[in-house]
Amino acid sequence: MIPPDSFQSRALSALLREFEWSAVAILTENSEYGRNGLLELQQIATRNDWTVVSVENFQTSTDSESIDVRYHLQAIKVKYLFTDL
Numbered sequence: 816m817i818p819p820d821s822f823q824s825r826a827l828s829a830l831l832r833e834f835e836w837s838a839v840a841i842l843t844e845n846s847e848y849g850r851n852g853l854l855e856l857q858q859i860a861t862r863n864d865w866t867v868v869s870v871e872n873f874q875t876s877t878d879s880e881s882i883d884v885r886y887h888l889q890a891i892k893v894k895y896l897f898t899d900l
Contacts, residue, residue, distance in 0.1 A: 820848065824855035831865060838866040840891040842884060845872040 831839060841856060843849035853870065860867050869891045873884050 817848065820852040820855050823852055824859055827856055828859045828863070831860075831863070836865070838868050840869040840871070841867060842871045842873070842888070842891065844875045846875050849875075 827839075830836075839856075839860060841853055843853050849872065857867060857870075859865075871884075871888075871890055
């Protein structure tokens with residue numbers, strides 16, 4: 816069973832607070848579940864004055880071996896390097 820979006824978003828925000836991070840990049844699957852979790856985390860980030868440096872989505876597949884997020888991770892890295900934090 817997959818936990819509700821709100822549980823994951825609250826857990827991620829607890830990690831941000833624990834490590835005192837003020838910026839985050841979000842990589843999520845392009846599905847209703849991923850989009851809802853993204854919206855929830857973006858709202859939490861806004862309330863806490865955290866910067867969302869980048870948002871990247873990847874297509875889901877029934878074959879988890881075929882999911883390759885390297886392109887998206889590279890895009891996040893490039894966006895982070897050119898962000899003035």
